[in-house]
Amino acid sequence: MNRTAATPFWRIASAGLVLFAVLVLVYLVLPTLVIVPLSFSSDTFLKFPPSGFSTRWYESFAASADYHFAILNSLKIGVPAALVATAFGVMAALAVVRGAIPFRRTLAALVIAPLILPQIVLAIGLFPLMAKVGLVGTYPGIVLAHAVVTMPLVFITVSAALRNYAPTFELAAMTLGAGPWRTFLYVTFPMIRPGVIVGFIFALTFSFDELILAMFLTSPTTRTVPRLLWEQLNFQMTPVIAAATVVLLGATIALLCLAALTGARARRRLAGEAKGAGA
Amino acid sequence: MNDMTASTLQRGSLPMSDLPATRGARVEFDHISKDYGDLTVLHETTLTIEAGEFFALIGPSGSGKSTLLGILAGFVPPSYGAVRVDGTDIVAMPPYRRNIGMVFQNYALFPHMTVAENIGFPLKMRGCSRGEIGERVKKALAMVRLEAMGERRPAQLSGGQQQRVALARAAVYDPRLLLMDEPLGALDKNLREEMQEEIKRFQRAFGATVIYVTHDQQEAAFLADRLAVMRGGMLEQIGSPRQLYEMPGTHFVASFLGEASLLPVAEILSREGREVTVRTPGGLTIRALAPSRVSERRALCLRPENIALGAAAQGRDNRFLGTVEEAVFTTGTLRYRVRLPGSDGLVTVRVPSLPGIELLAPGSSVEIGWDAAMAVTIAED
Numbered sequence: 001m002n003r004t005a006a007t008p009f010w011r012i013a014s015a016g017l018v019l020f021a022v023l024v025l026v027y028l029v030l031p032t033l034v035i036v037p038l039s040f041s042s043d044t045f046l047k048f049p050p051s052g053f054s055t056r057w058y059e060s061f062a063a064s065a066d067y068h069f070a071i072l073n074s075l076k077i078g079v080p081a082a083l084v085a086t087a088f089g090v091m092a093a094l095a096v097v098r099g100a101i102p103f104r105r106t107l108a109a110l111v112i113a114p115l116i117l118p119q120i121v122l123a124i125g126l127f128p129l130m131a132k133v134g135l136v137g138t139y140p141g142i143v144l145a146h147a148v149v150t151m152p153l154v155f156i157t158v159s160a161a162l163r164n165y166a167p168t169f170e171l172a173a174m175t176l177g178a179g180p181w182r183t184f185l186y187v188t189f190p191m192i193r194p195g196v197i198v199g200f201i202f203a204l205t206f207s208f209d210e211l212i213l214a215m216f217l218t219s220p221t222t223r224t225v226p227r228l229l230w231e232q233l234n235f236q237m238t239p240v241i242a243a244a245t246v247v248l249l250g251a252t253i254a255l256l257c258l259a260a261l262t263g264a265r266a267r268r269r270l271a272g273e274a275k276g277a278g279a
Numbered sequence: 280m281n282d283m284t285a286s287t288l289q290r291g292s293l294p295m296s297d298l299p300a301t302r303g304a305r306v307e308f309d310h311i312s313k314d315y316g317d318l319t320v321l322h323e324t325t326l327t328i329e330a331g332e333f334f335a336l337i338g339p340s341g342s343g344k345s346t347l348l349g350i351l352a353g354f355v356p357p358s359y360g361a362v363r364v365d366g367t368d369i370v371a372m373p374p375y376r377r378n379i380g381m382v383f384q385n386y387a388l389f390p391h392m393t394v395a396e397n398i399g400f401p402l403k404m405r406g407c408s409r410g411e412i413g414e415r416v417k418k419a420l421a422m423v424r425l426e427a428m429g430e431r432r433p434a435q436l437s438g439g440q441q442q443r444v445a446l447a448r449a450a451v452y453d454p455r456l457l458l459m460d461e462p463l464g465a466l467d468k469n470l471r472e473e474m475q476e477e478i479k480r481f482q483r484a485f486g487a488t489v490i491y492v493t494h495d496q497q498e499a500a501f502l503a504d505r506l507a508v509m510r511g512g513m514l515e516q517i518g519s520p521r522q523l524y525e526m527p528g529t530h531f532v533a534s535f536l537g538e539a540s541l542l543p544v545a546e547i548l549s550r551e552g553r554e555v556t557v558r559t560p561g562g563l564t565i566r567a568l569a570p571s572r573v574s575e576r577r578a579l580c581l582r583p584e585n586i587a588l589g590a591a592a593q594g595r596d597n598r599f600l601g602t603v604e605e606a607v608f609t610t611g612t613l614r615y616r617v618r619l620p621g622s623d624g625l626v627t628v629r630v631p632s633l634p635g636i637e638l639l640a641p642g643s644s645v646e647i648g649w650d651a652a653m654a655v656t657i658a659e660d
Contacts, residue, residue: 168383168385169387171352171374171383172381172383172387174354175353175374175379175380175381176449177405177452178375179373179375182404186400
């Protein structure tokens with residue numbers, strides 16, 4: 001932007017920064033992509049580089065009853081967990097960002113804690129509790145656990161959406177005769193909807209990829225795709241694992257793209273608003 | 280033929296006083312105060328705003344004017360006191376039951392609704408039927424001359440149009456009290472002046488009591504029947520714009536409203552009714568007006584247009600030979616800074632820049648003068 005800043009030094013510095021970013025991305029993303037050629041391997045065990053090309057592992061993935069069952073489980077756990085996380089995440093964000101409550105910073109930190117804490121800590125803590133009430137191995141058990149770890153994601157996206165606009169809209173709605181519930185329904189929710197959707201998608205994605213809590217809290221009847229992959233890795237190293245992983249990765253990327261699209265649309269709309277508000 | 284002319288005339292020349300009598304609400308702030316812990320943002324304030332009045336609250340930011348408005352709208356719970364609208368205390372009433380219209384500084388038009396949906400929102404909240412909403416929205420759009428804009432989004436309108444939509448939305452449910460918080464603050468100067476006229480017309484036609492917060496004293500003087508100058512969480516002075524301009528009570532009010540030259544008063548030599556003779560620290564003897572409480576009033580307020588220059592100074596109650604220090608032409612007026620004899624400093628003088636009148640050169644001597652009634656004693660702070 002600032003033309004005077006475009007001295008040779010800054011040009012070199014910014015080129016260096018771009019190079020660094022590219023290297024980081026290559027280093028982070030490339031190993032993940034190794035599974036793609038692996039999944040098209042014609043070998044009978046995981047080996048890099050593969051000696052030939054075939055789609056047989058996708059065929060056996062598609063035919064596997066275990067995977068069908070696990071995918072169904074992942075959906076049965078992921079969707080309700082994300083819904084619970086969204087409901088509570090929105091409420092927590094409203095309370096912390098808009099509410100007149102003491103210790104808001106502390107509360108915000110506490111709400112985010114499950115995401116920052118190592119999941120193993122949460123798993124070790126949750127396991128005896130869930131065992132006590134008989135929820136280990138049940139759907140409600142893992143749904144609750146996933147709701148706890150994914151709620152911070154919704155909290156963060158919705159808080160950001162709420163901070164994006166002044167609370168004047170809500171005040172205006174109230175002077176116009178809308179009580180708290182109708183103010184939320186007609187004004188707040190439409191304003192934060194992109195944040196809520198993105199938060200829901202993040203929560204769903206997280207639940208889909210989560211392994212540690214699933215290992216502690218699911219049983220063979222409720223096991224999710226990541227847990228099945230983990231178990232298979234332990235005793236059979238066939239490329240069907242790579243094929244399943246690529247499918248999981250594809251689903252995750254598709255969901256994240258959806259989230260990015262929702263975010264971009266919201267930003268465009270907000271830019272229009274900012275121009276219109278003429279503040 | 281005659282009949283027709285008569286009826287046309289009658290309709291064309293409908294005088295303002297023929298409009299329906301006011302339907303505005305009477306507002307009383309009764310010993311209202313607000314503090315946040317140790318910080319008092321509004322000191323005990325008692326103020327009555329009459330039904331149908333256009334009342335402006337002015338003052339610098341942080342003077343408490345927005346707090347007072349927030350208390351009335353229901354956003355800010357007062358720490359102490361009562362607020363009565365037409366005799367009913369509304370302090371415990373939630374904002375959505377108060378039936379008060381409010382226009383916000385940045386309009387707060389809901390960006391996800393069309394203009395028509397925005398204006399229809401308060402009617403929808405009141406359970407009006409779809410047909411009734413459509414009809415009243417149409418009428419409201421016509422009132423602010425935006426008939427063709429109903430299906431647009433607020434972001435597609437200009438600042439002035441958004442302002443008019445906000446006005447229509449706050450008025451569509453016929454509130455008897457309309458609050459405006461710096462409603463023109465986001466507009467540029469020309470548009471602001473145009474909107475001032477529009478708001479004034481609107482209030483006359485609408486008949487509600489309006490409480491208008493602004494930091495622009497010219498805007499307040501143009502619009503308001505009465506205004507209150509606020510400072511540091513307190514009411515400094517209340518009166519009509521003209522009263523406040525001509526008879527400011529304090530240094531703050533004198534310099535907040537328009538331009539003023541302030542001369543210190545060392546001693547009051549004599550008093551005769553409302554007229555006093557005072558001596559300045561610089562040794563000048565000046566006859567001036569003392570509206571009340573003479574002992575507290577330790578300064579003189581002189582408005583630049585009340586001081587006569589040169590030949591026009593002849594025969595005035597107070598006359599001095601000054602030295603021109605600064606001479607500037609501004610559109611329509613010649614503005615001088617003239618040093619008084621002695622050590623009392625400078626006064627500002629403004630005279631119309633009529634064609635052929637020479638601008639006096641800096642350094643030249645000039646006689647300045649004013650009558651006793653043109654200098655008002657004020658409280659120094």
